[in-house]
Amino acid sequence: MKRKKNLILENIKLLSAGAKGVSVGKTTEGKTVLVSGAVPGDLVNVRVKKAKSNYYEGEAVDVLEYSEDRVEPKCIHFGTCGGCKWQNIVYEKQLEFKHSEVVNNITRIGGVSGFDIIPILGSEEQYFYRNKMEFSFSNARWLTQYEISSEENFGNKDALGFHIPGMWSKILDLKECFLQEDPSNQIRLAVKKYAVENGLAFYDVKAQEGFLRTLMMRQNSKGEWMVLFQLFKEMKAERIKLFDFLLSRFPQIKTLVFAINPKGNDSIYDLDIQAYFGEGFLYEEMDGLKFKIGPKSFFQTNYRQALELYRKTLEFAELTGDQVVYDLYTGTGTIAQYVARNAKHVIGIEAVQEAIDAAIEHAELNGLDNTTFYAGDMKNVFNDEFLANHPKADVLITDPPRDGMHQKVVEQILKLAPERIVYVSCNSATQARDIALMKDDYELVKILPVDMFPQTHHVENIALLIKK
DSSP: OHHHHTOEEEEEEEEEEOGGGOEEEEOTTOOEEEEESOOTTOEEEEEEEEEOSSEEEEEEEEEEEOOTTBOOOSOTTTTTSOSOTTTTBOHHHHHHHHHHHHHHHHHHTTOOOSOEEOOOBOOSOSSSOOSEEEEEEESSBOOOHHHHHTTOOOOOOOEEEEEETTEEEEEEEOSOOSSSOTTHHHHHHHHHHHHHHTTOOBOBTTTTBOSEEEEEEEEOTTSOEEEEEEESSOOHHHHHHHHHHHHHHOTTEEEEEEEEOOSSSOOOTTSOOEEEESOSOEEEEETTEEEEEOTTOOOOSSHHHHHHHHHHHHHHHTOOSOOEEEEETOTTTHHHHHHHTTSSEEEEEESOHHHHHHHHHHHHHTTOOSEEEEESOHHHHSSHHHHHHSOOOSEEEEOOOTTOOOHHHHHHHHHHOOSEEEEEESOHHHHHHHHHHHTTTEEEEEEEEEOOSTTSSOOEEEEEEEEO
16 A cells, blocks of 8 residues: 555656546556646656545656746646636647537547537636625635745735635735736735734634624626625624725725625625625626625636627527527526527526526616526426426427536426537536436537636537437
8 A cells, every 4th residue: 555655656757637637647568647737748757545446546746857848837826726727838738628528528438529619719708707705804824835844924814815726724925826816816805914913813624613604796797896705703893993994995896795604614605794885785787687695606707708698508508599498407597588589488486595686677677578497406396297288399498517417407408309409518527417317319410619717727618419
């Protein structure tokens, strides 16, 4: 066991990118090696962390030759933060790797071929593309190995930033972040500076005490901002002074909201959100549609690329105004309403009641009277009785979570037998599995990968299936 733990594989050439952003190489015997901490094209020595009969998993300990596809990361926190793991790979190569992953999953797992492959749709913004960010306060910031070995006295260990991957109690204190445009960085740094100078207690996750817990910022495409604080306990005088300071410094803040959270977790969905300033929500517009975005609302975090995704989904659906459309896993009804203007009627189903309430509100806001929404577990709601009591779908759109669709849902889709299925997915592996379950009844016509999250390995995919 000791020998296995210390096993070093030398001179491993990394040939491609694999699932979850790892790089893939081969030993001289032809055994696959999955490597973290390196880039495809690198020649590396690898410390084995897991040895299986047909592959190794490990981390690069030495880079002997650097890949031509490497670039210098923008962020000083790269390699520690864990957020933008592909920031050291040229963007064109990121797109190539994502495109290949989708195609490989659809063909290998889905067991289909002969479909059109549209080149991946890259993101115009490769940085500052997120419209929502969440940060955590901690009184025990993460110290780098360099800081620890320097033996310097770190008196103040307060941090405001991201959780270190795998370290639930440690927070990386962010000096900069390239995911959300300014004033995101300025607001975060100003909050931390004010809190330290005024002796406000940062949250202690182990002792379950403190004052400042989390900071969330959202923006809309008009440059209006929402700021949400989670506070472990109420300290009214200190809270008001902090909020007034922030509002005086940043006129971009359209609304400032807060919640008192003494729970053991940071989830906001069961908390009472109070508005200190503004209406407590923002409005977003997408091609003439208006959406109300609150602190608990789900909304695509890459607004501009989400708009492209919706446009392509509508294009794949080929609606003429006469069709009935089902939108499964509709969320707050964004896609449903985007296509409703070109449909006879749209029926949306979603598990979360609050999301359905928002979908209904958005339909009223946009003057859409041809949408109907239902809340409940998809496999329970979308049953034989539902099909019997609703008009047959001409087109079905489905956008499930990463786990894909439950087998019962796939079976109901086959009973419903719509002429066209537009399958939007954030996980092409589970999408391919579901396509395989439908391939006897449906032909996969085309796919379009869409990059929603540059500098990461994540990729969306739109697939069009036509009834045979």
